[in-house]
Amino acid sequence: MADNLEEGKLFFVGDEKQSIYRFRGAEVEVFRTLADELPNAEGQGQFALRRNYRSVVPLIRFFDGFFSHAFSIGDTSRPWEARHAPMVPGSSAQDREPGASSLRYFVIEPEEAGQEALMDQDDSLACHAATFVLEAMRTLRAGPESRKLKYEDIAILLRTTTHQHRLERFLRQFGIPYQSENPRGIFSQAPANDLYHILSYVVDPGDRRAFLATLRSPLCRISDRGFAILAGIDT
Known part of the structure; x- marks a missing residue:
C-alpha cells in the first residue's frame, strides 16, 4: 500500500473541541494552525463532518444551543480556544420516531455546611443523584414503545471517582441495584x-x-x- 502513495499528500483528521482534553498530547493550537494553513495550499480541501446520526433531533438542538453559548464566552480568536461547530441531524436521526427521550439540565449550587447540617456538600450531591434515580424509575418510561424503565437503562457518569463511595452508599441505602465499572477497593x-x-x-x-x-x-x-x-x- 505504501508504494501507491503519492508524494506531497497530507490528510489529517481531528476535532479541536476534543483537543481541549489533550488526549495523546493533542493541542488545539496545532489543530487550528493546520486548519488555517491548508486552505492556502495548492489542491487544498476541507471536509467537516457535521452530520450526527447517533442522537435524536431534540438532543442535537439542545447541544447546539447550549454549547454555542458556552464556546462564545471565551475569545475564539485566541489559538488555544476551540470554536463551536453546529451539528446537522443525519437522516437516521430525522426519520427516527419520537420517543420518550428528553434532557433535563440541573445546576446544583453547593451550600456551606453549617454545624447543624445533616450532610456535607459531597454527601448532599450524592444523595441528590440517588434520589433522582428513584424519581426517574417512578416517572419516566423508555423507548418508542414507552416500556417501564429498568435500572439497567440508567448510567451515572462521574467526573472523578474521588467521592464514588458516597454515591454507592446512598444507592445501597435506597435499595438501588448497581454495578460499578471502577470499584474503589474494600471501602467500597x-x-x-x-x-x-x-x-x-x-x-x-x-x-x-x-x-x-x-x-x-x-x-x-x-x-x-x-x-x-x-x-x-x-x-
Whole structure:
C-alpha cells in the first residue's frame, strides 16, 4: 500500500473541541494552525463532518444551543480556544420516531455546611443523584414503545471517582441495584465502610461525620425522620 502513495499528500483528521482534553498530547493550537494553513495550499480541501446520526433531533438542538453559548464566552480568536461547530441531524436521526427521550439540565449550587447540617456538600450531591434515580424509575418510561424503565437503562457518569463511595452508599441505602465499572477497593463495600465510621467515632467522639454515619449504619438504623428529630427540625 505504501508504494501507491503519492508524494506531497497530507490528510489529517481531528476535532479541536476534543483537543481541549489533550488526549495523546493533542493541542488545539496545532489543530487550528493546520486548519488555517491548508486552505492556502495548492489542491487544498476541507471536509467537516457535521452530520450526527447517533442522537435524536431534540438532543442535537439542545447541544447546539447550549454549547454555542458556552464556546462564545471565551475569545475564539485566541489559538488555544476551540470554536463551536453546529451539528446537522443525519437522516437516521430525522426519520427516527419520537420517543420518550428528553434532557433535563440541573445546576446544583453547593451550600456551606453549617454545624447543624445533616450532610456535607459531597454527601448532599450524592444523595441528590440517588434520589433522582428513584424519581426517574417512578416517572419516566423508555423507548418508542414507552416500556417501564429498568435500572439497567440508567448510567451515572462521574467526573472523578474521588467521592464514588458516597454515591454507592446512598444507592445501597435506597435499595438501588448497581454495578460499578471502577470499584474503589474494600471501602467500597458497605460493611467495611460502616466499620470504618464506627471505629473513627470510637477513636474521636467529636468526629461529627463518623457519628452520623454510625447512626445511619445497620448498627443503629436511624431513619431520615430520626435524623430530623435529633437535629430539632419540625417534621
